[in-house]
Amino acid sequence: MDRSMVNGFVYVATGEKYLKEAELSAKSLRNCSPGAKICLITDEVYESSAFDEIRLIPFDEITEQSWKANLVYKVLGIINTPFEHTIFVDTDMYFVHPVDDLFKLLDHFDILACLDYYDQSKINYNNSNMPHYTPYNTGMLVYRQNNEVSRFLKSWKECYEKNLDIYWSDQPAFMEALITHNIKMYILHSSFNFRFLFNVGFLENEKVRIIHGRATEDELKIIAERVNATLDQRVWVASLRKCFTWESNLRDRILRKIYQMIPAPIKKFYRRIR
Known part of the structure; x- marks a missing residue:
């Protein structure tokens, strides 16, 4: 793999509002980390100097045109990262200080995430609720490419698609998929x-x-x-x-x-x- 594509940042956006939002976020990232490699994954042609690569991924796997459907596209974009080590961030993220040192933790962990202190969604597994098992916030994920992570990400997407009527966001599906995969995780502080x-x-x-x-x-x-x-x-x-x-x-x-x-x-x- 090209060494320049080992570590990088990914945004996933569809629609003008979120594309512009991703561009603003990417500029704040560039101010903190001038050498950062930044990829935008979208379903429409878009040009911006804020990104090193703009990758087109068709948005035709589901028919429900809603914000929930957009979250399925978010997970699809996360799956299609061009990087070996990825920091995915939502479009409404604003960088204040560099976070590049997080990539070093991927020498020891598969995925890094932050707790979501306010999402108290119940996670159902084998027809029963998992006690004290509440979601991580998936607005910022750090992850590496390997077979187990790839399988986990696909399970996350499938679980959310299957439960669109039940889960208000992709986060409970993330937690449900996590139960059945051997993923080594580290939980970051809220400062990230x-x-x-x-x-x-x-x-x-x-x-x-x-x-x-x-x-x-x-x-x-x-x-x-x-x-x-x-x-x-x-x-x-x-x-x-x-x-x-x-x-x-x-x-x-x-x-x-x-x-x-x-x-x-x-x-x-x-x-x-x-």
Whole structure:
């Protein structure tokens, strides 16, 4: 294999909205890692200098034209990576710091992912629910090419297609497929998949590297600045779009109490104009 194609990043997108979103994300990745190899997998002709390769994969395997069908296409794209070692990211990812060192972990693990603290979907296996077995977030996956991973990814796709009426997203299907495959996984910290619309805690010296969620580029830059303003042990409070450390001063605590008393419509208006 061409050494330049060993490590790379993959986006999967269909439709103008998500293609533009992938392009913005890829530019943020390029700012952090100028030498990154980036591939876009899509079902339509698209030109952009943000990507090193644009790979066309037909979107004709399923007929349901819905966001669930698009998630099946996402898994199809993940399967068709051109790289030996891949970092797949959703189109609504914004890179703040390099993540290239994750590729080294693939010398020891098959797949890396982050927990999804807010997806409490029940995973059904052999006609019974798996207790305490909740999904990983598949918006960011690091994986290597080998026979077992290839079989697992195909099982993931098949499981989701079979359960489109049951599973709200591809994540429960990922977990169901994982049960039956001998995959060596490592779970990454939330700093590699920071979902700013939710409350998130960070360890000391933990720097957020990827922001996950839809916002304007200016808003994402502000969020990045705030969440990494200190590397002390801290908690991101989504409603305030601000981090609090265990040493938060009295003024911050008072402002937080005041904010909690503000009606939701006013909060929404304030966030929009900020």
